[in-house]
Amino acid sequence: MVDKREAIMTAAMELFAERGFYGTPVPLIAEKAQVGSGTIYRYFKDKEALVNELYRHLKQEMFSCVGEDLGEEVPLRSICKSSFTNWVNYAITNQHAYKFLESHHHQPYLDAESQALSEGFRNQFAAILATGQEQQILKDDVPPEALVAFVSGIVHEAVKAHWVGYLELTPEIIDKIEEMAWQAIRN
Amino acid sequence: MVDKREAIMTAAMELFAERGFYGTPVPLIAEKAQVGSGTIYRYFKDKEALVNELYRHLKQEMFSCVGEDLGEEVPLRSICKSSFTNWVNYAITNQHAYKFLESHHHQPYLDAESQALSEGFRNQFAAILATGQEQQILKDDVPPEALVAFVSGIVHEAVKAHWVGYLELTPEIIDKIEEMAWQAIRN
């Protein structure tokens, strides 16, 4: 028998990603996970606890993929390139996870721990870009958070266009877009 | 007495933007609009009809602001510049409308008419950029939809950074960002 807890989290991830938190009834999660609705409450205190645990789990999973080269002793250019590529690839291969994470930022039902985790990861990227600004590699007339925001906007929209079918994100196209983004933020 | 229909739409826009469709009860909309909850059903068949009418109304309003110079007989560079500026300014001065539109793209409760309207507008921008590619003004090793996604990502995140306070979008900064985006997509 499969792990029920995992089945519940997977079902919840897909439904929350497609229909949002308020739009997905708990019994529907149970049905999709092939589990009685009462069983969900054996693993999670309530719906809010479920969404929070799911958020933190996926956030960490995504960060460990995207930020794997973050501490490496390599040029900033390579760190950015590999992070960007990892990021887009994570989003493409984990559509539901990425959609879920994107659409749940700063939602009122996320607790302090979830918010802190998210902010911690963002700060790590901002710190990398800030050192790039100090070394005059990156444009420094704008706060590093703004650079993070720019790049995440580009990733986010490209991935959405890919999902909807407007744009096929082949490795070559991903590379081209990454070059464009780099041109936009470099000095 | 103010126009009730308008009061309802304004209240719904603000609440849907802040709390999402499923997260806002109809009676709350009524309260905010200073209207009895039954009154809403005199103007809209149900909650879904309300969100669809609101979506189409705001989409058209925004397009008429952003795309006002789209058919003009002027160089591509000016069309892009003015569209970009109009777009950012619309988002800044109509925060709730912009948030509402952004967060309701491709939601399951939007009907075919709403989806078609949205796609139609998007295609008009893509077509302009495609002619720019044919004339070798813009990078053409990427589909025009990728350029649209790239620019809308930048706008969207810049505006969010402005709202959160990371970045003050003064006319000068907007200009600078527009230049960055242009540099990234031009040949």
Next chain:
DNA sequence: AAAAACGGAATGAAAGTTCATTCTGCAAGC
């Protein structure tokens, strides 16, 4: 056989919608 896990009907609260009634403004009659 005892204990733990499980399922899904039951429950009460909350949400969407309806509808009998109350307002409101205007035109006809006095």
Next chain:
DNA sequence: GCTTGCAGAATGAACTTTCATTCCGTTTTT
């Protein structure tokens, strides 16, 4: 001018449905 009658707008309590959560009989595990 003032009253009366009327039509349509507005209302919000009541109704219906939906949802999160609980409860308890059943199944599985140890």
